[in-house]
Amino acid sequence: MSAQDAAEPPPLLLRAALEQLRLEGAIFFRAELTEAFSVESTPNAVAGAVHPGAERLILFHIVARGSCWVYASGDDGERHWATQGDVIVVPFGDDHVMEGETPVACVPIATLMDAPPWDRLPYIHHGGDGPRTEIVCGYLVCDDPLFDPAMRAFPPVFVVRLPDGAAAGWVHASIAYALEQTDPTKAGSGLVDTRLPELVLVEVLRLHLSSAPASDHGWLGALHDPIVAPALARLHAEPERHWTVVELAREVAVSRSLLDERFRQRLGRPPIRYLSEWRIHLAEELLATTDLTVATIARRVGYDSEEAFSRAFKRARELSPSH
Numbered sequence: 001m002s003a004q005d006a007a008e009p010p011p012l013l014l015r016a017a018l019e020q021l022r023l024e025g026a027i028f029f030r031a032e033l034t035e036a037f038s039v040e041s042t043p044n045a046v047a048g049a050v051h052p053g054a055e056r057l058i059l060f061h062i063v064a065r066g067s068c069w070v071y072a073s074g075d076d077g078e079r080h081w082a083t084q085g086d087v088i089v090v091p092f093g094d095d096h097v098m099e100g101e102t103p104v105a106c107v108p109i110a111t112l113m114d115a116p117p118w119d120r121l122p123y124i125h126h127g128g129d130g131p132r133t134e135i136v137c138g139y140l141v142c143d144d145p146l147f148d149p150a151m152r153a154f155p156p157v158f159v160v161r162l163p164d165g166a167a168a169g170w171v172h173a174s175i176a177y178a179l180e181q182t183d184p185t186k187a188g189s190g191l192v193d194t195r196l197p198e199l200v201l202v203e204v205l206r207l208h209l210s211s212a213p214a215s216d217h218g219w220l221g222a223l224h225d226p227i228v229a230p231a232l233a234r235l236h237a238e239p240e241r242h243w244t245v246v247e248l249a250r251e252v253a254v255s256r257s258l259l260d261e262r263f264r265q266r267l268g269r270p271p272i273r274y275l276s277e278w279r280i281h282l283a284e285e286l287l288a289t290t291d292l293t294v295a296t297i298a299r300r301v302g303y304d305s306e307e308a309f310s311r312a313f314k315r316a317r318e319l320s321p322s323h
Contacts, residue, residue, distance in 0.1 A: 035130025
C-alpha cells in the first residue's frame, strides 16, 4: 500500500482539529470607518490586558457594510479586498492594516480607543466624510497548535467569502445581533461577551480549510502531503502508543529518512517532536476539562510515569500539571 493510499482524507483531521478547539475570551465590538481611512491594529500588544495570561489573540473582522483593503503590516503584506458579508481572519494576532480606497496617513487604532481592560469597549469611529464601512470585530484566545505561529497553519491575514446556504445565514444573523448589541445610541451597548464569536470563527475556519489550496509549509500543507498526512492521522489516532520514527515510517510505507525530511519541510520539526507537542496539548485539554488525575492523563497521552509527564509538561508550559 502506498503512502497516498494510506492517507486519511484531510477533511477528517480538519474536522477533528476544529471540534477540539477550546476558545476563550470571546468578545464582539464595532467600528465605523469612513472614507478616507487607514488604521493599523497591533492586537498582541494588548493580549494580556484583554485576556490575562494571553500572549496572542485571534481576531476576525466581519464586514457588515461597505468594503476595505486589509493586509499584514510590513513591506511584503499581501493586500486582500473585503466587501459586505466577508470575514477577515487574523489567526495569530499579527499587526495589520485596514484601509479604504483613497490613500491617507495610517493611524494606530490604539489611539482611537481607551486602554484596556474594558468594561465597555469604545465604539470606534474614524475617517473622513466619505462612504461608510462598518466592521464587527471578535477577539478570542486559544492555545491550540492550530494557532501556533511556528506552525503557520494559516496565512497571517485572509478573507473568507461565505457561500450561500445555512452557514452564511446564521453568520449574517450573528452580525445583525452584534450590530444591535453594539449600537452606540443604545444604553448598555459596547461590549458583547457571548459564544457567538467562537461559533462564527469555527465555521469560518471550516469553510476556509475545506477549500484553501495546500501551501508548501505549515499544518495545512502537511494535511495535503501524501507522506505526512497519513503519519499525522496515525499519531492523532493513537497518541498514547510508544511510537518510533522507524515504526511510523513502516506504517505509512516510506523510509525513515524520507518521513523525517518531509516532517521538517512541512512542519519544521521531526515526527517525534511533533508527537510530544501534540501529547502536551491533549494533556492540557484533559487537565482543563476533566476530573481525571494527573497519573491517568499521563498514561492516556503516552507517558509511562506521572513524573516523566510532569517534567515534560513543565518544560513545555513552564507550569506543573497541577497548576
